[in-house]
Amino acid sequence: xRLRLFTTNHxxxxxxxxxxxxxxxTVGTLLSLIMRxxxxxxxxxxxxxxxxxxxxxxxxxxxxxxxxVFFVLTTAPQIGFANLVLPExxxxxxxxxxxxxxxxxxxxxxxxxxxxxxxVVPQGAPISGWTSYPPLSAxxxxxxxxxxGMDLWLASIGIFCFASWLAAVNMLATILGERxxxxxxxxxxxxxxxxLITSILTLLVFSVLLAAIVLLFSDRHFxxxxxxxxxxxxxxxxxxxxxxxxxLWLHLFWFFGHPEVYIxxxxxxGLATSLFANFARRRPVTYRLxxxxxxxxxxxxxxxxxxxxxxxxxxxxxxxxxxxxxxAIAVPSTVEVLxxxxxxxxxxxxxxxxxxxxxxxxxxxxAGGLTGPLLAQPALDMYLHNTFFxxxxxxxxMAMAGVFSIFAGIYYWYPLITGRMMNETLGKVHFWITLITxxxxxxxxxxxxxxGEPRHYERxxxxxxxxxxxxxxxxxxxxxxxxxxxxxxxFLWNVFASARRGRAAEPNPWEATTLEWxxxxxxxxxxxxxYEYEIAMxxxxxxxxxxxxxxxx
Amino acid sequence: MPALNILLEAVRVAQSPVxxxxxxxxHGVVLDNLMRxxxxxxxxxxLAAHGWLIAAIVRRRKFDQGSKQLETAFRWATLTxxxxxxxxxxxxxxxxxxxxxxxxxxxEAMQVEVxxxxxxxxxxxxxxxxxxGATRPELVNAPGGNPIGLDTRDARGKDDIxxxxxxxxxxxxxxxxLRSLDVIHGFFVPEMRLKQNAVPGLLLHVHFTPTVVGxxxxxxxxxxxxxxxxxxxxxxxxxxADFQTWLTTHEHSRAQENAP
Numbered sequence: 001x002r003l004r005l006f007t008t009n010h011x012x013x014x015x016x017x018x019x020x021x022x023x024x025x026t027v028g029t030l031l032s033l034i035m036r037x038x039x040x041x042x043x044x045x046x047x048x049x050x051x052x053x054x055x056x057x058x059x060x061x062x063x064x065x066x067x068x069v070f071f072v073l074t075t076a077p078q079i080g081f082a083n084l085v086l087p088e089x090x091x092x093x094x095x096x097x098x099x100x101x102x103x104x105x106x107x108x109x110x111x112x113x114x115x116x117x118x119x120v121v122p123q124g125a126p127i128s129g130w131t132s133y134p135p136l137s138a139x140x141x142x143x144x145x146x147x148x149g150m151d152l153w154l155a156s157i158g159i160f161c162f163a164s165w166l167a168a169v170n171m172l173a174t175i176l177g178e179r180x181x182x183x184x185x186x187x188x189x190x191x192x193x194x195x196l197i198t199s200i201l202t203l204l205v206f207s208v209l210l211a212a213i214v215l216l217f218s219d220r221h222f223x224x225x226x227x228x229x230x231x232x233x234x235x236x237x238x239x240x241x242x243x244x245x246x247x248l249w250l251h252l253f254w255f256f257g258h259p260e261v262y263i264x265x266x267x268x269x270g271l272a273t274s275l276f277a278n279f280a281r282r283r284p285v286t287y288r289l290x291x292x293x294x295x296x297x298x299x300x301x302x303x304x305x306x307x308x309x310x311x312x313x314x315x316x317x318x319x320x321x322x323x324x325x326x327x328a329i330a331v332p333s334t335v336e337v338l339x340x341x342x343x344x345x346x347x348x349x350x351x352x353x354x355x356x357x358x359x360x361x362x363x364x365x366x367a368g369g370l371t372g373p374l375l376a377q378p379a380l381d382m383y384l385h386n387t388f389f390x391x392x393x394x395x396x397x398m399a400m401a402g403v404f405s406i407f408a409g410i411y412y413w414y415p416l417i418t419g420r421m422m423n424e425t426l427g428k429v430h431f432w433i434t435l436i437t438x439x440x441x442x443x444x445x446x447x448x449x450x451x452g453e454p455r456h457y458e459r460x461x462x463x464x465x466x467x468x469x470x471x472x473x474x475x476x477x478x479x480x481x482x483x484x485x486x487x488x489x490x491f492l493w494n495v496f497a498s499a500r501r502g503r504a505a506e507p508n509p510w511e512a513t514t515l516e517w518x519x520x521x522x523x524x525x526x527x528x529x530x531y532e533y534e535i536a537m538x539x540x541x542x543x544x545x546x547x548x549x550x551x552x553x
Numbered sequence: 554m555p556a557l558n559i560l561l562e563a564v565r566v567a568q569s570p571v572x573x574x575x576x577x578x579x580h581g582v583v584l585d586n587l588m589r590x591x592x593x594x595x596x597x598x599x600l601a602a603h604g605w606l607i608a609a610i611v612r613r614r615k616f617d618q619g620s621k622q623l624e625t626a627f628r629w630a631t632l633t634x635x636x637x638x639x640x641x642x643x644x645x646x647x648x649x650x651x652x653x654x655x656x657x658x659x660x661e662a663m664q665v666e667v668x669x670x671x672x673x674x675x676x677x678x679x680x681x682x683x684x685x686g687a688t689r690p691e692l693v694n695a696p697g698g699n700p701i702g703l704d705t706r707d708a709r710g711k712d713d714i715x716x717x718x719x720x721x722x723x724x725x726x727x728x729x730x731l732r733s734l735d736v737i738h739g740f741f742v743p744e745m746r747l748k749q750n751a752v753p754g755l756l757l758h759v760h761f762t763p764t765v766v767g768x769x770x771x772x773x774x775x776x777x778x779x780x781x782x783x784x785x786x787x788x789x790x791x792x793x794a795d796f797q798t799w800l801t802t803h804e805h806s807r808a809q810e811n812a813p
Contacts, residue, residue, distance in 0.1 A: 053779070054779045054780065054781070054782060054783075055778075055779035058776065058778075058779065058781070061776075127776070127778065127779060128776060129776050133736075133737050133775070133776075134736075135735065135736045135737070135753060136736040136737070136776070136777060136778060139736075142671075142735070142736055142778055143671075143778035143779050144779060228753075229753050229754020229755075230754065231689075231690040231754075232690070232734075232735060232753045232754065233670075233690040233691075233693055233702075233734045233735055234671075234735045234736065235671075235735075238690055238691060240753070240754070243754075244754075245754060245755075246737055246752055246753060246754065247752065247755070311739070311748050311749050311750055312737075312750050312752070313749070313750050313752040313755050313757050316650065316654035316655055317655070319650065319654070320647060320650065320651075323643060323646075323647065323650075324643065327639050327640075327642070327643045330639050331636060331639070334632060334635050334636070335632060337602070338628055338631055338632055341602065341605050341606065341609070342624070342628055344606065344609040344610075345605070345609050345612075346609075346612075346614060347609055347611075347612025347613055347614050348612065348613055348614025349609065349610060351610065359606065359610070362606065363603065363606065366598075366599065366602045366603070367599060370595045370598055370599055371595065373595075373638075373639050373642055374591050374592070374595060374642070376642075376643075377587075377591075377642055377643065377646030377647075377650070378646065378647075378650045378654075379584060379587065379646040379647070379649035379650040379653065380584065380587060380588055380591065380646055382584075382650075382653070382746070382747070382748050382749075383573070383584065383588070383743070383746050383748065385739075385748055385774065386739060386741075386748075386774045386775060387774070447572055450572040450573050450588075451572060451573065451574065451743075452573065452574055452741075452743030452772075454739070454741060454772055454773070454774040455774075455776070456776040456781055456782070457781070457782040458781075458782045459782055462770075462772075462782055462783050462785045463783055463785045463786075464770035464771060464772070464785035464786060464787050465770035465772070465785065
């Protein structure tokens with residue numbers, strides 16, 4: 001298809017969103033590689049950068065986290081994929097508000113440019129991490145990058161909040177109002193359930209983040225004192241003249257920050273369900289239960305933010321409350337995993353590349369998810385909080401699971417968009433190298449964390465400790481990360497080469513049942529469920545949603 | 554050779570019971586035990602799930618689906634077992650948390666103040682009057698010898714001892730009052746199994762009992778600016794008699810400073 005730049009076509013916008021995420025993930029990955037290299041060879045002069053300064057390292061951390069969380073994991077699986085196939089999956093002709101949709105994309109692009117501009121302003125990018133805790137983020141004198149760089153960060157995330165908000169309104173209106181006749185709740189593919197929940201979450205939590213950002217901006221420039229306490233002394237000057245509290249920012253930020261994890265991973269959960277049904281050729285018997293559990297995760301996700309704050313100075317009784325809600329959210333997640341494992345148990349899986357990545361998603365979701373209940377215990381988090389154990393946890397359950405769901409979606413929907421198949425052999429090579437090196441990168445971080453190594457340390461050797469036993473682990477992680485990044489060249493080659501030279505795809509190459517694969521002229525009433533694969537007389541068969549239901553006999 | 558490095562390291566750490574630095578605090582025994590059992594339980598779940606996954610991948614298709622009832626029963630049994638595990642985790646850890654954070658320190662606990670500032674930890678002992686003197690941020694002057702802003706007009710502060718090393722006696726409970734002058738810092742002593750943020754504007758208390766004599770690193774666990782990675786100090790746990798000697802010496806020199 002031809003891609004016009006200022007388009008209101010949802011599928012074209014979906015592709016633009018994916019290209020934006022690709023740009024962000026490329027920069028974010030390069031930043032993380034510089035970090036990994038600096039950590040194990042801190043005195044190495046890097047090309048163009050020289051020897052990295054401590055604040056330079058922290059700027060990389062901040063920008064890596066911000067790019068990946070906002071511009072990759074929030075945009076691609078949610079808004080990007082929804083634009084590619086959501087209207088078709090529910091039998092609509094287009095999104096509810098095409099121009100709003102386009103405006104949301106261009107605002108997101110502006111937000112990305114504003115963020116990247118932080119690298120080139122005096123003192124460079126901010127150093128307070130993607131969570132930007134005040135007073136470090138509230139006072140320009142608190143460190144290099146906390147002046148213009150921090151202002152650009154706030155502007156960028158403010159614009160991003162607004163853009164996500166518009167995209168979510170559009171998605172929600174589309175799902176609620178544009179479904180074709182017969183597309184009842186129980187006929188919706190699981191991806192649509194996921195997008196329904198993430199768009200509601202986005203509306204709720206990005207509003208709170210936007211409010212927090214406005215308050216922080218006001219503290220920085222208009223003399224208010226929401227987050228800076230009385231008598232606060234930064235860099236030799238008393239800056240605290242009101243009675244603000246840094247804890248207020250933590251509450252507002254994590255009220256956004258935790259549901260954000262579900263915004264990133266729920267679309268992957270929906271997609272995994274679809275792909276498991278498709279490539280196992282099985283109807284998920286627990287469809288209703290799984291949809292209900294997605295809703296439960298979305299709802300409980302709004303009630304667990306305090307588990308990021310067990311040692312923050314929050315009342316310890318509140319810590320117990322948040323520990324209980326966090327344990328509660330493990331239950332619907334466990335049900336989801338058990339349902340998937342049950343779906344797969346029958347064997348005979350068609351191990352095409354999209355399926356492999358969906359299985360990889362499941363593997364990371366389990367590996368990273370299991371440490372969730374461990375970190376949900378305040379007494380144990382008292383040791384593990386802000387160590388590399390947490391870095392391992394969220395890179396597995398959010399980053400790797402999220403990225404594998406993005407890969408699964410791209411390999412799966414590629415023929416729909418381009419009319420060509422991606423190369424299977426390259427896809428499988430890409431999958432296996434990525435799986436192994438991703439585990440090699442993030443699994444050993446559990447060990448660094450248990451050894452007590454805090455996050456955000458630019459080097460292992462400090463005045464009181466040098467974590468001597470960790471150097472081999474850290475070197476291994478860096479090697480693995482370099483291989484992991486290198487393996488993505490297989491993917492890039494495959495995406496761009498297959499668009500020209502890939503094998504021409506049949507109309508419904510995966511023999512899927514959901515409506516995005518329907519022939520153009522099929523616009524009848526939807527009479528079938530989303531995953532009607534069946535096994536009869538030792539043969540597998542399937543009934544796509546555009547097929548009429550069989551007459552009652 | 555990344556793969557070999559990882560493998561060798563894995564073998565090395567697997568030989569120690571828990572992959573944490575040796576514990577030196579009273580409550581750490583329970584914490585380490587909980588951590589060990591949690592990690593074992595979760596590793597079993599991880600391996601079982603992946604065993605299941607690999608079996609499903611290599612299995613040929615099964616057409617006759619066995620007993621549906623048995624399958625459903627199995628699924629519910631697994632879910633029940635996992636929920637029981639979550640409840641066990643929540644209860645056991647909650648007891649430790651309540652002991653540490655709901656209950657205050659014993660009345661005879663030693664008082665020490667910990668002050669974080671970019672990029673240094675300071676420790677203050679109240680002296681013989683067992684009371685901390687007032688401090689004011691505008692008096693903070695580290696090069697002038699007053700890093701935490703002691704107000705000389707307050708008589709209670711005359712005998713306060715400010716140190717850049719945390720020195721504690723083994724076997725006595727210590728009640729830490731924790732504050733920060735500028736930004737949020739994280740007071741983290743891995744060997745004492747203790748972490749608590751120091752938040753400007755808040756005065757927070759944590760208590761623990763060091764039991765093993767030794768020297769341990771104190772780290773900052775909350776990113777606080779460009780010097781975050783070097784914001785470290787040393788905790789020295791001494792035998793009670795040695796600690797008393799150290800304290801008396803310092804109380805003495807404070808008294809001489811104050812003498813007219």
